[in-house]
Amino acid sequence: MRSAAREALVAPSIFPHEAGSMRALADFTIEPAQGGDGGVLRFSGPMVVSSLGLVDRRLRAVNEAISEIDVRDVERMDTVGAWIVWRLSQQLDAKIVNCRDEADRLIKAISETDENRENIRAPRLPLIQRVPDEVGKLVIAIAVGFLQVVGFLGQAISAMGTIVRHPRRFRGLALVHQMELVGVNALGIVGLMSFLVGVVIAQQGAVQLQQFGAEIYTINLVGRLTLRELGILMTAIMVAGRSGSAFSAQLGTMKLTEEVDAMRTIGVSPTEALVLPRILATMIMLPLLGLYSSVLGIIGGAFLGSVSLGIPFLTFLSRIQEVVPIHDVWVGLVKGPVFGLIVALAGCYQGMQVKTNAEEVGTRTTSAVVLAIFTVIVLDAFFAVFFTKIGWG
Amino acid sequence: MPEEFEGDYPIRVRGLVNRFDDHVIHEGLDLDVKRGEIIGVVGGSGTGKSVLMRSIIGLQIPAEGSIEVLGRSITDARDDEDIDIRSQWGILFQGGALFSTLTVAENVEVPLREFYPEISEELRHEIARYKVLLSGLPANATSKYPAELSGGMKKRAGLARALALDPELLFLDEPTAGLDPIGAAAFDNLIRGLQETLGLTVFLITHDLDTLYEICDRVAVLADRKVIAVGTIPELLALDHPWIQEYFNGPRGRAAKDAQDREAASVVQATQDAATSPMEQE
Numbered sequence: 001m002r003s004a005a006r007e008a009l010v011a012p013s014i015f016p017h018e019a020g021s022m023r024a025l026a027d028f029t030i031e032p033a034q035g036g037d038g039g040v041l042r043f044s045g046p047m048v049v050s051s052l053g054l055v056d057r058r059l060r061a062v063n064e065a066i067s068e069i070d071v072r073d074v075e076r077m078d079t080v081g082a083w084i085v086w087r088l089s090q091q092l093d094a095k096i097v098n099c100r101d102e103a104d105r106l107i108k109a110i111s112e113t114d115e116n117r118e119n120i121r122a123p124r125l126p127l128i129q130r131v132p133d134e135v136g137k138l139v140i141a142i143a144v145g146f147l148q149v150v151g152f153l154g155q156a157i158s159a160m161g162t163i164v165r166h167p168r169r170f171r172g173l174a175l176v177h178q179m180e181l182v183g184v185n186a187l188g189i190v191g192l193m194s195f196l197v198g199v200v201i202a203q204q205g206a207v208q209l210q211q212f213g214a215e216i217y218t219i220n221l222v223g224r225l226t227l228r229e230l231g232i233l234m235t236a237i238m239v240a241g242r243s244g245s246a247f248s249a250q251l252g253t254m255k256l257t258e259e260v261d262a263m264r265t266i267g268v269s270p271t272e273a274l275v276l277p278r279i280l281a282t283m284i285m286l287p288l289l290g291l292y293s294s295v296l297g298i299i300g301g302a303f304l305g306s307v308s309l310g311i312p313f314l315t316f317l318s319r320i321q322e323v324v325p326i327h328d329v330w331v332g333l334v335k336g337p338v339f340g341l342i343v344a345l346a347g348c349y350q351g352m353q354v355k356t357n358a359e360e361v362g363t364r365t366t367s368a369v370v371l372a373i374f375t376v377i378v379l380d381a382f383f384a385v386f387f388t389k390i391g392w393g
Numbered sequence: 394m395p396e397e398f399e400g401d402y403p404i405r406v407r408g409l410v411n412r413f414d415d416h417v418i419h420e421g422l423d424l425d426v427k428r429g430e431i432i433g434v435v436g437g438s439g440t441g442k443s444v445l446m447r448s449i450i451g452l453q454i455p456a457e458g459s460i461e462v463l464g465r466s467i468t469d470a471r472d473d474e475d476i477d478i479r480s481q482w483g484i485l486f487q488g489g490a491l492f493s494t495l496t497v498a499e500n501v502e503v504p505l506r507e508f509y510p511e512i513s514e515e516l517r518h519e520i521a522r523y524k525v526l527l528s529g530l531p532a533n534a535t536s537k538y539p540a541e542l543s544g545g546m547k548k549r550a551g552l553a554r555a556l557a558l559d560p561e562l563l564f565l566d567e568p569t570a571g572l573d574p575i576g577a578a579a580f581d582n583l584i585r586g587l588q589e590t591l592g593l594t595v596f597l598i599t600h601d602l603d604t605l606y607e608i609c610d611r612v613a614v615l616a617d618r619k620v621i622a623v624g625t626i627p628e629l630l631a632l633d634h635p636w637i638q639e640y641f642n643g644p645r646g647r648a649a650k651d652a653q654d655r656e657a658a659s660v661v662q663a664t665q666d667a668a669t670s671p672m673e674q675e
Contacts, residue, residue: 006492006494006495009492009494009495009499009503010495010499010503010506048559049505049509049512049520049558049559050480050508050509052512052516053509053511053512053513053516054511056512056513056516057513060515078559078591079520079523079524079527079559079591080520080559083519083520083523084516087519102592105589105590106590106591109527109590110523110527113522113523113526113527114523356493356540357493357494357539357540358493359493359494
């Protein structure tokens with residue numbers, strides 16, 4: 001499981017705690033063999049986790065014949081020291097002598113854990129097998145994911161049907177609350193964004209059109225572009241970032257803390273209570289925000305027109321009515337609910353898929369936003385073709 | 394690198410005051426924990442047991458008072474990094490608080506990596522392995538992720554991590570909460586065994602009366618925003634405080650005491666049987 005939290009904890013820190021230059025370290029000496037017995041390995045100093053790190057490497061290189069491990073000069077010992085002594089005695093087939101009570105107790109406890117020498121790592125396939133394995137899993141996950149999204153949409157529609165049949169169960173308050181969060185609270189940021197984009201389009205468009213003495217067509221450009229495309233697209237992206245991520249994070253966390261399960265056991269349908277208000281609120285608010293965004297884009301263009309193109313502000317606005325066909329407004333308004341559905345569906349679906357931990361909430365929130373924006377842009381292209389074909393070009 | 398602590402009281406709390414806005418949790422709280430003891434900390438809900446523990450380990454800055462752990466002042470430490478003794482204590486949080494994206498063994502290795510990066514990877518794996526086994530988990534638990542563990546196993550894994558650096562001081566926050574009676578008794582025995590083997594001082598927050606009777610040397614009672622009494626259970630029972638009487642002499646308290654008396658009696662009986670038939674011994 002590659003993840004940021006994992007990397008932070010598992011990689012060595014750049015500034016580890018001071019590797020004690022003042023620390024007393026453990027040490028050992030080897031007395032050579034005498035007579036028929038092997039040599040004696042004598043430890044000294046404290047044999048604790050803070051003092052043994054460096055000595056361990058030297059110990060692993062020991063390959064003389066040792067018959068006794070003497071710990072008489074060891075000041076104090078903890079489980080790491082006990083482990084090292086025990087491991088050594090097993091490895092070299094040597095006896096541990098001159099143990100104090102503390103050491104004896106620890107070594108005994110450690111020795112009881114040594115029965116099973118299983119590998120502590122999770123099993124892992126070799127690279128040549130892992131890559132196709134991962135690719136295959138990814139493809140299947142995408143296909144399954146797509147089916148699940150369709151299923152989720154079906155659930156939402158079915159819940160909508162239930163509400164229509166039992167209007168009392170409709171959660172009006174939740175809907176209005178979400179509408180405030182998705183729509184009203186976004187007015188500031190969407191307004192600012194749209195105004196500035198309107199200014200920029202008008203300015204850049206005018207630069208090109210000036211070459212033909214056709215700056216007056218800036219009005220057509222700004223009007224048609226914001227109403228058909230930019231207004232609704234940028235708003236959808238902004239709403240995906242604001243609300244799509246919020247839905248995913250909220251619902252994901254509620255799943256983690258078992259709130260969704262609690263709802264089910266009480267008999268409250270999470271789809272009706274949580275998902276439906278969010279989807280409906282977004283489908284209602286996005287076209288409205290889109291229109292608002294287009295209007296502000298036009299105002300931005302008019303502002304630029306009056307400041308640098310010499311087109312009076314009100315003239316710009318009244319010209320809009322003459323040159324922009326009304327079906328441009330319908331185009332924007334038709335796209336609105338569709339994009340709203342996509343953004344809300346992506347957010348709610350990903351949120352409800354969270355199962356394991358906080359990390360998953362984060363990754364699913366990211367993919368909800370990315371998925372929503374990508375789908376909106378692709379659909380926008382289809383819409384462009386569609387509307388041209390039906391004569392609203 | 395902090396030196397070994399030689400004093401008699403690893404934890405000294407004096408005049409602790411904790412406030413959340415207007416709500417006063419502790420007022421003039423004093424507590425001394427003796428070296429090598431298992432001290433149980435009890436109190437009604439909301440009396441601030443966890444807040445006390447968090448104050449002692451530096452997660453909660455008190456409004457007033459002084460706290461000394463292993464001879465170092467916690468309340469005078471300037472910020473998180475200054476608390477030098479983190480390698481000498483281990484903490485088991487209520488849910489285990491395992492890092493969810495790491496395996497059990499990797500969890501145990503985090504403190505080792507943090508404090509002793511000079512330890513080789515091989516030795517670190519070996520240490521993690523035996524710590525996990527010492528905490529009563531099977532060997533195959535080392536490569537499992539926390540999501541794959543049961544509640545009891547998560548607590549044991551958390552304990553293994555708390556003991557990763559062979560600390561002198563162990564903090565346990567309601568370790569037997571949510572465990573079945575057999576698991577809870579096993580955990581109690583584990584703590585007692587580890588305390589004897591490793592020479593730990595244990596600060597244990599609990600509601601579990603059986604734990605208090607079985608393994609706690611002393612019990613500190615939190616009430617009225619202070620520690621109103623500290624002592625062995627018989628000493629506490631001799632006091633006239635209504636809450637203490639209700640806590641230890643209510644139906645659950647008496648059941649726990651009876652259970653302990655029965656067990657003590659059976660131990661005495663077994664010793665007598667062994668003494669009267671020395672021929673059978675060999």
